[in-house]
Amino acid sequence: MSRVLVTGGASGLGAALVARFVAGGHQVLCTDVAVDGPGDGATYLQLDVRNAADWSTAVEWCEQNWGGLDILMNNAGIATGGRIDVETLDEWDRVVDINLMGVVRGCRAFTPMFKRQRSGHIVNTASAAGLVHPPMMSSYNTVKAGVVALSETLSHELHPYGVAVSVVCPSFFRTNLADSIRGADTAMSATARQLIEKSPRSADDIADVVLAGIKKKQFLIIPDRPALLAWRTKRFARPLYNRQMRKIAERARARAESG
Ligand SMILES: NC(=O)c1ccc[n+]([C@@H]2O[C@H](COP(=O)([O-])OP(=O)(O)OC[C@H]3O[C@@H](n4cnc5c(N)ncnc54)[C@H](O)[C@@H]3O)[C@@H](O)[C@H]2O)c1
Numbered sequence: 001m002s003r004v005l006v007t008g009g010a011s012g013l014g015a016a017l018v019a020r021f022v023a024g025g026h027q028v029l030c031t032d033v034a035v036d037g038p039g040d041g042a043t044y045l046q047l048d049v050r051n052a053a054d055w056s057t058a059v060e061w062c063e064q065n066w067g068g069l070d071i072l073m074n075n076a077g078i079a080t081g082g083r084i085d086v087e088t089l090d091e092w093d094r095v096v097d098i099n100l101m102g103v104v105r106g107c108r109a110f111t112p113m114f115k116r117q118r119s120g121h122i123v124n125t126a127s128a129a130g131l132v133h134p135p136m137m138s139s140y141n142t143v144k145a146g147v148v149a150l151s152e153t154l155s156h157e158l159h160p161y162g163v164a165v166s167v168v169c170p171s172f173f174r175t176n177l178a179d180s181i182r183g184a185d186t187a188m189s190a191t192a193r194q195l196i197e198k199s200p201r202s203a204d205d206i207a208d209v210v211l212a213g214i215k216k217k218q219f220l221i222i223p224d225r226p227a228l229l230a231w232r233t234k235r236f237a238r239p240l241y242n243r244q245m246r247k248i249a250e251r252a253r254a255r256a257e258s259g
Contacts, residue, residue, distance in 0.1 A: 003066045005029040005058065007049050007106060008076030010037045012175030013125065016207035017073060018042050027066060031058065032076070049076045049102030055109035062110075068117050071214065072110050074103040074147075075125040075168075079177045081137040081192050082185025083252075091183050092139050100143040100150075107154060111163075120163045123214055124151045128171045128227035132234050132241070135249040136188045155219055164217045168210050171227035173201040187255070 004021045008014040009030035015038065018030045022041035030037055031047035038044065045061060047054045062069040080087070080095040103124050114120030129137060130144030151167035158165060178193035206223045213221035222228045234241045 001026055002070040003027045003029075003062065003068065004071040004073065005031065005062065005069055005110075006073040006075055007031050007047060007102070008033075008125075009042070009044075010034055012177060013170075013173070013203045013206055013210070014073070014075045016203040017075065017210065020207055020211050029058070029061065049074075049105060050097050052105060052109075055105050059109050059113060063113070068113060069110060069120065071121045071123060072106060072114075073123045073125070074106040075123075076102055077125060077177075078180035079192055079196070080139045080181065080183055082139070082183045082188045083136050083256075084138050086185040086188075087139060088184050094182075095139050095143050099140070100146045103147050103150060107150065111154075111158065114158065114163045115161045118162045120158075121166070121214065121217065122151070122154060122158075122163065123166045123168065123210075125168045126151070128169050128222070128230055130167070131169050131222075131227075132230045134245060136185070136252055137192075152219070166214060166217065166219055166221055168213070168221045168223065169227055169231070170206050170223050171201075171230070172196050172199040173203060173206050173224070174199050175203050188252075 004026050006014050006018050006028065009018045010032035018028055019040065021028045028042035029045055030042040031045045033046070033048045035046055045058060047058050077099045078095060080091050107122055110120070124147050126147040127144040129141045130148040133141040133145070148167050148169070151165050155165035172195045174197060178196045181189045181192060183189045201224055209223035210221055213223070222231060
């Protein structure tokens, strides 16, 4: 039985993972930015990943109630995007603070405990956008690539302490993520909303594959075919990948210039 902390556990992928860990008989601390959260067999703690004090409280909670932690799932995140000259710097600051620094804070908060334990598993939710970088998504791509880089760095750095690291890189799947979009580039936001809400994949589909990857302590967890295909195309057929990306950009230019 593992002791698991999930951030962004009130919705989407986080909630699907919480449900699976609870069903598997694990002890789960479900956290989210909201004051109240689901009470479905997990303990709920309010944790805003932007807030260092909330992280300290979570570490203390795990120490006092569980005497440690086995799996830290840095999963909370928001969606952003837009053309580089349209998206605002405030939006960049917001997504860096939540999607990148939120993960950094979580890793920093729990690493001393994991080092002392000589065990632990950090699982960071990035995105396929952390591996492949479509146009008009620069802020989201940049922070998710940062999460991939952070995860790889820590997988090496913490290996001598017996601490494993995984990074999850899914393509679009159906959740409430589109509700977090506040961007100035409303045309691009509408496209992102459609891709999330019309995806054939649910959070449950993704959570099943993520869980299997966690069990194997797999570093790179790519839980769906479109993400895997895009990653392989970039690695093994770069000219084709570039053509696909340029086509998307060209369509966006034509749309923007036709008004
Ligand atoms: N849905 C997709 O298409 C998709 C694709 C790739 C990656 N992801 C990533 O998956 C993760 C989970 O997203 P989801 O799709 O389940 O979306 P979701 O909106 O359904 O769930 C995200 C949760 O994070 C919480 N959250 C937001 N800001 C927070 C903060 N500051 N502190 C704590 N919690 C906060 C929200 O309240 C929400 O409960 C995110 O990191 C997202 O970037 C999603």
